[in-house]
Amino acid sequence: MRPIWTLEEARQADQEAVSSGVPYPALLAQAGLQLARFIQARVPEGAVMFLTGPGSNGGDGWVAARHLARRRPVTVIPIAEPRFPGAGDWIAAAKAAGVVVGQNPVSLNGAAVVVDAMYGTGFHGSVMESPAGPWLAALESGGHPVIHVDLPSGVETNTGQYDGPELNTLATLTMGAVKWGLVGYPGAEAAGPIVVADIGLPGHGQASFIDPEWAKRHLPRVPRLGHKYSRGHVVVIGGSRAMPGAPVLAGMAALKAGAGLVELVVPESVLGRVAVVPSLIVHGVPETADGSLQVSDVLSRLAARADALVIGPGLGPTAPTALIEVLAKIPVPAVLDADGIRLYAQAPKAFGANWVLTPHAGEMGVLLGMTSARVNADRRRAVLDAVHATGRTVLLKGMFSIVGSEGGRLMVNSSGSPVLATAGSGDVLSGMTAALLAQGLPPDQALALAVYWHGWAGQIGEREQGLSMTADNLLDYFSPARHALEQEEEPTSVTYWD
Ligand SMILES: NC(=O)C1=CN([C@@H]2O[C@H](COP(=O)(O)OP(=O)(O)OC[C@H]3O[C@@H](n4cnc5c(N)ncnc54)[C@H](O)[C@@H]3O)[C@@H](O)[C@H]2O)[C@@H](O)CC1
Ligand SMILES: Nc1ncnc2c1ncn2[C@@H]1O[C@H](COP(=O)(O)OP(=O)(O)O)[C@@H](O)[C@H]1O
Ligand SMILES: [K+]
Structure with a gap:
């Protein structure tokens, strides 16, 4: 079974995991670890810059940044005030591990890869009018290689609607299962190759890939x-x-x-x-x-x-x-x-x-x-x-x-x-x-x-x-x-x- 989830199904999987005794921070920790491993395998050297949003998508970024900072230069640029569960502790741990927090205005130059952890399944509306807009424009004009976390920021989870630019995308690492937005249009174009990370969520849904x-x-x-x-x-x-x-x-x-x-x-x-x-x-x-x-x-x-x-x-x-x-x-x-x-x-x-x-x-x-x-x-x-x-x-x-x-x-x-x-x-x-x-x-x-x-x-x-x-x-x-x-x-x- 290789399910494809709607937003509702993703939330249900999340809730099922939590009610079966897995604490939410454990899911975030697992997502962040898988993300760090993936970045390390895909782009093994050079500085990594994370653009992090307010929600748990940003949380995935902060956790991955902490893991990678033991090996290579890592900067996190928060594009909005972090509000994900446990943000204070996760951020303190990342800083203690050597993550540099970039202050606006900051340049993306020198990054071997930029990690888009701005918005995931919680996004709605126009990304170009959101705080991510100027960053997407900078990524487009700079041509930086990008890895997206869960979904390219701005892609609507159920449909794939997206009003952002086309980027130099290496891959999208999506958590638990593919979301419909990644196989919808134009989300599928924005996502590039889709890689699914196992974070221990239950794996069922109404839809699946042909196996x-x-x-x-x-x-x-x-x-x-x-x-x-x-x-x-x-x-x-x-x-x-x-x-x-x-x-x-x-x-x-x-x-x-x-x-x-x-x-x-x-x-x-x-x-x-x-x-x-x-x-x-x-x-x-x-x-x-x-x-x-x-x-x-x-x-x-x-x-x-x-x-x-x-x-x-x-x-x-x-x-x-x-x-x-x-x-x-x-x-x-x-x-x-x-x-x-x-x-x-x-x-x-x-x-x-x-x-x-x-x-x-x-x-x-x-x-x-x-x-x-x-x-x-x-x-x-x-x-x-x-x-x-x-x-x-x-x-x-x-x-x-x-x-x-x-x-x-x-x-x-x-x-x-x-x-x-x-x-x-x-x-x-x-x-x-x-x-x-x-x-x-x-x-x-x-x-x-x-x-x-x-x-x-x-x-x-x-x-x-x-x-x-x-x-x-x-x-x-x-x-x-x-x-x-x-x-x-x-x-x-x-x-x-x-
Ligand atoms: N479902 C799960 O079990 C897991 C989810 N995780 C991650 O969590 C993400 C979902 O987290 P969240 O629900 O916090 O959602 P997001 O991280 O996508 O962010 C939602 C936040 O963005 C704001 N926002 C949405 N649209 C906006 C707009 N147009 N302009 C400005 N701000 C806007 C919302 O007000 C909210 O604060 C997933 O995509 C995934 O990356 C993982 O961390 C772990 C497990
Ligand atoms: N960008 C694409 N990627 C993958 N498959 C595609 C793409 N564009 C078209 N196809 C496939 O090619 C086929 C085209 O079918 P159709 O549009 O009916 O063409 P025609 O009427 O000329 O025979 C379909 O199977 C469709 O899924
Ligand atoms: K994202």
Whole structure:
């Protein structure tokens, strides 16, 4: 279990620890010690400057400063009057250990690293208007390397809202468990690599990261006596004159993720442009005047043969709503992506059982009737609302993609790479998900495994091709990514420190 906490859950963990007999100062002591160890390991030499705030985030800084002062020059610059529990004693001990207290105005020059212990989970409002504002501006212009304690100061714990500058961030050492703000936007950018320090708090919560060990266990295996039908039959419904390639990408991804048989159902006028890959079976079916798929008996018959459907890749904006209504009556699990989601938003009563939706922030906005900016302002809330509104498993794509399923259970993906932000990469994900559904995984598990595997393929693609990686190249990395999953390799965006 690698939980992700809201503010309320962080406070609850804190209270549980205290009521189980751990005194609060012991938690502060443990947080400060872990912070000192982390700084020492990450930046072993040179002067350390701590910027400390009024609350316990500042307290973590004071305790760490005391430990480090035995080894190297340490200065603490309090940006506000300390009010954390036991402040007087902790500060006296730090001074006795040789910590120098900087007086305003003070320069940050000469610091090998600056530790941001100004605000943590107790922050609310605009950081640039708070006492931390001028310090963040100085850190931005000086380019000093920074380690953040718990959260970058100013990042809102539940959402990741942040109005401060981008800094030269080495890492964020977060206490007990990752907070939602670190995987929200733009908090995730401000946080840099996230490192979780074990401070002895209980480790449960409503949400968790997709676990490498879990992913390995759920990878589909090919039975020795398997045949192509037993490995799962995927039918991809999509394509239009402007976007004939999208269903091909989804179909190839389904094959490469282990489906035994993949068929594409596309408008008949694009058949010649789609029937280019020998491993895919392609059917041209009746279309509308502008070349989008339309409802037909042959389409329904082909869809009903599948173990899982992908509905939407390259479908185009003019496909008729009736398409989704007809497909919803076919009792086959399906992935709705791209224009499939837009159609669904127009006919939201057309619920297919075991359908999953894979919107990016823009498509999520269409589902929820809001802008993509509002979706990204509170991604966790958007997923919970979409699950509530649809009763289906929903994936919100992007860095730290979130899978939400019934009962409000949330899983966050920590694999991935910004090179995945390339046209067609979502089509690849939808095909991969359908292959896993076709092989019998329940919707939430199929989505979680697909997003984790897809993210790993992106990471390996980035390593091999950098910014030049395209969605069709991504298919080549399914196999090395599967190997990474089998080895239980850890994504580097979130690591655990103990
Ligand atoms: N939850 C836990 O069990 C533990 C928490 N610890 C640390 O404690 C932190 C939380 O401590 P606190 O609750 O004291 O919160 P903070 O340390 O984040 O500080 C809250 C203080 O900042 C002030 N403040 C908030 N927003 C402001 C604004 N816009 N302008 C000016 N002042 C503002 C508040 O009035 C309050 O005095 C965590 O982030 C973590 O670093 C650890 O020390 C140990 C264990
Ligand atoms: N910055 C990023 N970091 C990690 N993954 C990303 C990032 N940007 C996009 N992705 C992933 O790439 C895929 C893009 O999907 P989508 O937006 O539907 O693209 P398209 O419609 O072009 O296929 C999603 O899986 C998404 O999570
Ligand atoms: K901080």
